[in-house]
Structure formats: C-alpha cells, structure tokens
Amino acid sequence: MSISNSPPVRTLRPLRAARALLALAASACTPIGAYNVVASGDPGSRAIARNVPFGEKARHRLDIYAPTGPVSGAPVIVFFYGGSWNSGRREDYAFAGRALAAMGYVTVVPDYGLAPAVVFPEFLEDGAKAVAWTARNIARHGGDPRRLALVGHSAGAYNAAMLALDARFLTQERVDPAIVRAFVGLAGPYDFKPLALPVGVATFGHFADLEQTQPVNFVRSNAPATLLAVGLDDETVVPANSYSLEARLKAKGAEVELKRYPGLDHVDMILGLPLLTRHSRKPLAQDVAAFLGRHLAADGAGAEPARAGRSMAEAGR
Numbered sequence: 001m002s003i004s005n006s007p008p009v010r011t012l013r014p015l016r017a018a019r020a021l022l023a024l025a026a027s028a029c030t031p032i033g034a035y036n037v038v039a040s041g042d043p044g045s046r047a048i049a050r051n052v053p054f055g056e057k058a059r060h061r062l063d064i065y066a067p068t069g070p071v072s073g074a075p076v077i078v079f080f081y082g083g084s085w086n087s088g089r090r091e092d093y094a095f096a097g098r099a100l101a102a103m104g105y106v107t108v109v110p111d112y113g114l115a116p117a118v119v120f121p122e123f124l125e126d127g128a129k130a131v132a133w134t135a136r137n138i139a140r141h142g143g144d145p146r147r148l149a150l151v152g153h154s155a156g157a158y159n160a161a162m163l164a165l166d167a168r169f170l171t172q173e174r175v176d177p178a179i180v181r182a183f184v185g186l187a188g189p190y191d192f193k194p195l196a197l198p199v200g201v202a203t204f205g206h207f208a209d210l211e212q213t214q215p216v217n218f219v220r221s222n223a224p225a226t227l228l229a230v231g232l233d234d235e236t237v238v239p240a241n242s243y244s245l246e247a248r249l250k251a252k253g254a255e256v257e258l259k260r261y262p263g264l265d266h267v268d269m270i271l272g273l274p275l276l277t278r279h280s281r282k283p284l285a286q287d288v289a290a291f292l293g294r295h296l297a298a299d300g301a302g303a304e305p306a307r308a309g310r311s312m313a314e315a316g317r
Contacts, residue, residue, distance in 0.1 A: 033092030035271075041095065042102035042275045044068050048141060054110060054133035055126070062110035062130055063090050064141055065101035071142030075149070075296035077105045078131055082154025082187075082270075084199045085123060086115040099273040100151065103289050105296075106143035108134050112159065115203045120213055124169050127159050131180075132173035147296040149182035149224075151288075153270040154237055157188025158215065161245070164226070165218035182225045182295040184288055187269040189237045190215040191244035216248045223254040227291040229284060231264030259287050 049064040067074065077100050081093040090109045100107040110130035112123045135145045152160030163169050164183040171177060193210055195201045204213045211217050228246055230239035242258060249256040261284055264272070272281030273288070 032267075032270075033089065036092065036094050041098040045098040045101035047094070047098070055129045057113065057126070059111040059113050060126065060129065061090065062108050062133070063094070063097060064138075065094075065097040065107045065109070066142055067101055067104055067106075071106060073144045073298070074104065074106045074142055075147040075292070075298075076134060076138050076143040076145060077107045077149050077151050077292070078134055078160075079107055079109050080112070080127060080150070080152035080156030080159040081109070082152070082156040083114075085119075085155045085158075085203045086199065088114070088156075095274045095276075096153070096270060099275070099285075102275070103292065105149075105292070106138060106141055108138065115199075119202070120204045120207055121169075124159060124162050124166075125172075127163050128169040128173045128175075131163060131170060132175045135175050135179055144298075145179065147181060147298065148179055149184065149292055149296055150180055151184040151186070152188060153186040154188060154266065157185035158190065161185055161188060161190055161215040162218070164224050165215055165220065178222075180224045182227070182292060183223075184227045184229070184291065185242065185245075186229050187231060187234055187237050187266050188215075188228070188241060190241045192241060216245050219245070219248040219252050219254060221252045221254055223249060223252070223256075225291075225295045226254065226256040227259065227288065228256065229259045229261065229269060229287065231266060231269050232260055232262045233265040234269070236266035257291065259284070 044067055045065055046068050047063060048066045052062050052064065054060050054062055079093070079096055079100060081088045081090070081096065090111045093109055097107045097109040108130065110127065112126035112130070131150070134148065138145050150160035150164050152158070160183055164180050167177040191214055192200060193214060195205055195210070204210065207213055226249060228242040230242045232239060239260070246256050246258045261281070264281060264284070268281055269284065271277040272284035278285050
C-alpha cells in the first residue's frame with residue numbers, strides 16, 4: 001500500500017491570492033510550511049509556548065497553542081504531523097495547532113526523530129515522551145491531562161495510532177495508556193505490509209518482526225474512541241489502510257467511526273482544519289470537532305468541553 005507523504009506545492013490548493021505567496025515562499029520553506037506564510041492563523045487561537053524541551057535530544061521540542069482568553073481545565077490534543085517519517089518540523093504545522101486550539105483545545109505539537117537517523121521504533125519512543133511530558137505538565141498551561149486525545153495526519157496518524165493502541169510505549173514512560181481518551185487519524189497508514197516503497201523499507205525494513213510495526217495488530221476492546229478520516233481521492237495513503245483498521249477495531253468491539261470524503265486528496269485531509277482552506281472541506285472540520293467534543297467533554301458536562309474561545313459548532317464553520 002502507498003504510504004508516502006511528500007506532496008508538491010501545487011497540491012496544497014489554497015485560495016488564488018495565497019497561491020502566489022506560496023510560490024514566493026517555497027524557496028525558503030517546505031511546501032506545507034509555506035502555508036503558514038499565507039495563513040495568519042485561526043481567530044480565537046494563540047501560541048502560548050514555543051521550543052519547550054520534553055527530552056534530551058535536539059528534536060525533543062514542542063510548541064503549545066491555546067484558545068484566546070483565560071484557559072483553565074481545557075481538554076488537550078497532542079498533534080503529530082506527517083512527512084513520510086523522514087521530514088517535517090513542528091513550526092511548519094502552526095496552522096494545524098492553531099486550528100485545533102480554535103476548536104477549544106490546548107494543543108501540543110511536538111517534533112520527533114526522523115529517518116534515516118531515527119527509525120522504528122525510536123520515533124514512537126519520542127512521541128511517547130512528548131505525551132508523557134504533556135500528561136505531567138499541561139495543567140500549568142491551562143490543560144486538563146485527564147481529557148487528552150491524539151490527532152495525526154499521514155505518518156503522524158500512524159504515530160498517533162501506535163501510541164493509542166500499543167500500550168508499551170506510554171507504559172515505558174510510566175504513563176497510564178488509559179490517559180488517551182480519543183484518537184483521530186487523518187489519512188493514516190495502518191496496514192501497509194508488504195513494504196513496497198523505499199520510505200517503508202528505510203523506516204521499518206530493518207525490524208525483524210514486521211507484524212509489530214502495524215497498528216492493525218494492536219487493536220483491543222478498550223482502545224480509545226477512534227475517528228478515521230479518509231479522502232476518497234487520496235493516492236498517497238490509500239483509504240484501504242483505514243478500512244482495515246476500522247474492521248479490526250469493530251471486530252474487537254471497540255468504538256470507531258469512519259468518515260469518507262469524496263473529492264478530497266491526501267493534503268486536503270490536513271488543510272480541512274484551518275479556516276483559510278476549510279471552505280471546500282467543511283464537513284471534515286465539523287466531524288473532527290464533533291467527535292472530539294463528545295469524547296473529551298468534562299465528566300457530567302454533556303457534549304461541550306469546558307474551555308475559552310469559540311464554540312465547537314463555530315469551529316466547524
């Protein structure tokens with residue numbers, strides 16, 4: 001199955017005025033990072049911390065975003081970006097952090113080690129350290145670690161899925177895996193044996209037991225509530241990955257939802273979140289907001305999380 005995630009600038013499909021600025025920025029930024037040049041950020045969100053260390057390595061750093069105004073006891077998201085496990089920087093995904101913060105969440109965007117220097121399972125160990133840091137420290141930034149979700153796109157959705165499903169990674173960081181109440185995977189690879197592409201071979205090919213690299217092999221009845229979102233025009237990570245994970249979770253009796261979006265491709269599945277490019281992908285943002293609202297609500301508080309900023313319904317408009 002196809003798992004690469006290195007889209008050219010032309011696939012980003014921002015507004016016409018933004019497209020020219022993207023071309024100017026491309027020489028200095030990655031294509032997805034150039035998007036931040038034209039996206040000033042969702043209203044109702046702000047960066048509250050940058051370059052925060054969560055470990056000892058150079059890429060053990062994270063940024064934090066929050067709704068505007070005073071925030072206390074807000075639900076929390078840890079967002080993992082994609083990039084074929086061999087590219088990506090947290091600052092390039094400020095637009096995603098701010099979009100999720102505008103929905104009412106204190107949002108953590110960590111870096112993690114990249115191939116070929118870091119391969120499976122080391123980048124997952126990095127991710128587990130970021131989640132552990134969040135669990136222990138996010139209250140100081142207005143978040144409630146008891147209401148935490150993992151969200152990821154593409155390779156980042158793989159990372160989030162493995163951390164949500166394979167309890168070993170968080171356990172080895174002395175964190176209860178049950179802290180993860182929900183998982184949202186946007187266009188993720190979850191069942192991609194055999195390793196047909198160079199990126200898969202470079203990242204996973206060294207590992208003796210490939211079954212241990214596949215999220216579908218770690219489904220369990222008490223898995224976090226799961227939302228799997230796929231674009232039916234995605235030729236980068238084929239939707240069959242999500243169909244397979246959905247079937248395995250259902251067979252175990254776990255709570256899972258699958259959403260299909262006709263006309264959306266791989267990059268659309270991340271650009272459906274921020275306000276600037278949400279207009280043609282509105283159902284995606286609405287579905288993510290509604291799912292997280294249900295599963296991260298304060299105990300006894302109904303479907304609305306306690307937070308500052310705009311309502312969940314407004315976030316999807």
